[in-house]
Amino acid sequence: xxxxxxxxxxxxxxxxxxxxxxxxxxxxxxxxxxxxxxxxxxxxxxxxxxxxxxxxxxxxxxxxxxxxxxxxxxxxxxxxxxxxxxxxxxxxxxxxxxxxxxxxxxxxxxxxxxxxxxxxxxxxxxxxxxxxxxxxxxxxxxxxxxxxxxxxxxxxxxxxxxxxxxxxxxxxxxxxxxxxxxxxxxxxxxxxxxxxxxxxxxxxxxxxxxxxxxxxxxxxxxxxxxxxxxxxxxxxxxxxxxxx
Numbered sequence: 001x002x003x004x005x006x007x008x009x010x011x012x013x014x015x016x017x018x019x020x021x022x023x024x025x026x027x028x029x030x031x032x033x034x035x036x037x038x039x040x041x042x043x044x045x046x047x048x049x050x051x052x053x054x055x056x057x058x059x060x061x062x063x064x065x066x067x068x069x070x071x072x073x074x075x076x077x078x079x080x081x082x083x084x085x086x087x088x089x090x091x092x093x094x095x096x097x098x099x100x101x102x103x104x105x106x107x108x109x110x111x112x113x114x115x116x117x118x119x120x121x122x123x124x125x126x127x128x129x130x131x132x133x134x135x136x137x138x139x140x141x142x143x144x145x146x147x148x149x150x151x152x153x154x155x156x157x158x159x160x161x162x163x164x165x166x167x168x169x170x171x172x173x174x175x176x177x178x179x180x181x182x183x184x185x186x187x188x189x190x191x192x193x194x195x196x197x198x199x200x201x202x203x204x205x206x207x208x209x210x211x212x213x214x215x216x217x218x219x220x221x222x223x224x225x226x227x228x229x230x231x232x233x234x235x236x237x238x239x240x241x242x243x244x
Contacts, residue, residue, distance in 0.1 A: 001055060006209060007228045009060070013206040016199065022118045024100065025195040028202065032056045044181050045095055045112040047172030051088070053194045061201060069179055073186030087192055089171040098140065099169055106149065109141040110162060112170045121216045135159060138166075150159050171212060214244055 004012075012031040016024030026041050027050050033041075041049065057065075063084040073146055101108045117137050124130035133150055139162070142149045167174045178191040212235055213227045219242045227235065 001059065002034050004042055004056075004060070004156055005228075006232075008224065009202065009230065010206055010209065010216060013202055016202075020118075020122050021121070021195055021199070022115050022122060024199055025049070026115055028056065028198070029053065032059070042113050042116050044168045045114055045173065046118070047089070047091070047112075047114060047170035048095065050172050050175075050194050053198055054084050054088060057194065057198050057201070060205075063190060065196065065197070068191070069190050071179075071181035071184065071186055072107040072188055073181060074184040076181050078181060080177075080179065082152070082177075082192075087175050087177075087194075089172055089175060091169060093169070099165060101165050103158045104155070105144055107141075107143045108139060108158070108162060109140045110166070112166055113173070131159075135162070149206055212239055215239060 006074045008031050009028075009196055012028050016027050021026060026038075026049075029036070029041055030038060031050070033052055033056075036044075036052075044052075065082045065084065066079065067082065068077060068079055095112065097111060100103065100113070101110070113134060117134055120137070121130040124133055132152070135154075139151045142151050142154065175192040175194075177192050178187070179190050180187050209228075213224050216222055216227050216235065217237055220238070230238075
């Protein structure tokens with residue numbers, strides 16, 4: 001993992017402004033993990049990709065996270081704290097490139113979803129269309145009694161089993177938080193998406209840093225590159241002087 005400079009992270013943030021969620025996360029990861037090629041990042045199973053995102057988040061902002069959720073029972077806003085260790089999930093077995101499953105006499109081979117798949121289904125017009133596209137890409141073979149079968153003829157029961165097998169093989173890709181509303185005591189599971197969470201944090205951080213650059217450049221006529229090269233502690237020192 002690369003020690004990302006302020007200037008490098010700002011450049012990645014700027015590029016990500018014009019990108020959708022999956023692509024902008026890959027832009028951030030490419031900056032932090034130059035040893036991993038773009039092709040490898042695109043093809044990493046989602047859980048492995050999200051594991052890299054958790055490492056980046058911890059390196060940038062520490063291991064403690066604060067998040068918000070709306071109670072589905074009473075719509076109360078709930079703020080809660082997490083540690084990255086709480087949402088790190090290790091698969092029980094090494095991740096395999098191809099997985100096999102037999103359900104209701106149907107033999108299936110499939111692979112885990114990756115970022116290329118997610119970028120494709122981001123343009124889907126409905127959840128059903130996205131699910132169909134995903135299975136169409138990840139199901140490698142479907143056979144019954146030795147005869148190849150089309151995946152779109154599979155029952156919902158079989159597709160649910162495949163989906164469950166994917167989640168079991170790549171648990172980091174589907175982190176669920178067990179939450180309880182203090183107002184109405186409603187319990188529910190909420191999905192935690194590190195991609196959107198990390199981007200939200202970096203977006204807030206970038207705007208704060210650019211505001212600091214503006215104030216210091218205005219006060220001292222320094223170049224942006226020189227201000228960004230300073231440590232956060234030194235920038236804060238000069239900002240305090242400007243604000244006096």
